[in-house]
Amino acid sequence: MVRVELEDIAVSADENQFLVLLRSEKGELLPIQIDALQAIAIAAGRSAEKTERPLTHDLLVSVLEMLGATVARVEITDLIEGTFFSMLVLERSGVQFDVDARPSDALAVAARTQAPIFVAEHVLEENSLRDEFGSSGGAEA
Template sequence: MQWYVAKGECFLREMLIDSIRVSLMNYQRVVILKAKDADRYLPIWIGASEADAIAVKLQDVAISRPLTHDLLGSVINSLGAKVNGIVVSDLDQDTFYAKVILAIDGDTMEVDSRPSDAIALAVRTSAPIFANESVLDKAGVDMDAETGKPKQLSNSNQRAPLREEELKSLSAFTEFVSTLDLDDLGETKSDEGDSGDQPVES
């Protein structure tokens, strides 16, 4: 990921897929990413079909025909390209954004993507998953080492102050996170899955 860092977006943290869950509020699927080197989590609201696509691969479910993300991976491979990694790059106006980093013919390029599609592609290509530290600062959930329970979302350590509309959005995001059963974070709990990666409904 040196190329991505060289562009100035250097605060990247490698993430792992912890689980796929369902919000108790509206039964929306949520993919939970966990920092590889810390008890820090990032919930991202995703569509049911994307949740299915991720869960099918994680559970090694055999399917008779390729899904959309299987096809995309095959096309990339057929063109001689490789997925170097994916990055959850931004959270703006209630929406998560991601980039797929491709290597092809000695060059590196980035492709805009929804996080759900990028993650579904990453699990099919064994590509690492990263999150911009600024996204974790806005929407990450930290675990309390003493209680083992999630801490409240806080923006006290933000690198830059949030706009008023962002603060309102994150307040709603906190309410959304409170509808999830997060007490067993770190344990495998996949749900087999309207598209979109919005943490809150506007």
């Protein structure tokens, strides 16, 4: 697994396509296609924006806190037939639990909890943009 940072959310000129951009320490950029609502959820988490009522990801974080669990990390584990797979790795009383999650949901939770994000090496190697022109594109979350 390679640690990455949630660098940005890119929007196409026509505002119909969104990409979440994850960057490794080596500079590799992994684009993951998301929809508008997912982009809003991730952006809201990144800005620590408070809403009048909790959004779904805020609710999940609150429930985890009440149960004494933390988000240890997010793992982007695979890319199969154009779909990324990920896990929320939760920790409670020294025990870890892997929870299957859509990458967009996992990243929205990570943005709210400052949990570290990791990508499987093979996913990063096969799908990252290594230069300004890009050698491959993103798939859907």
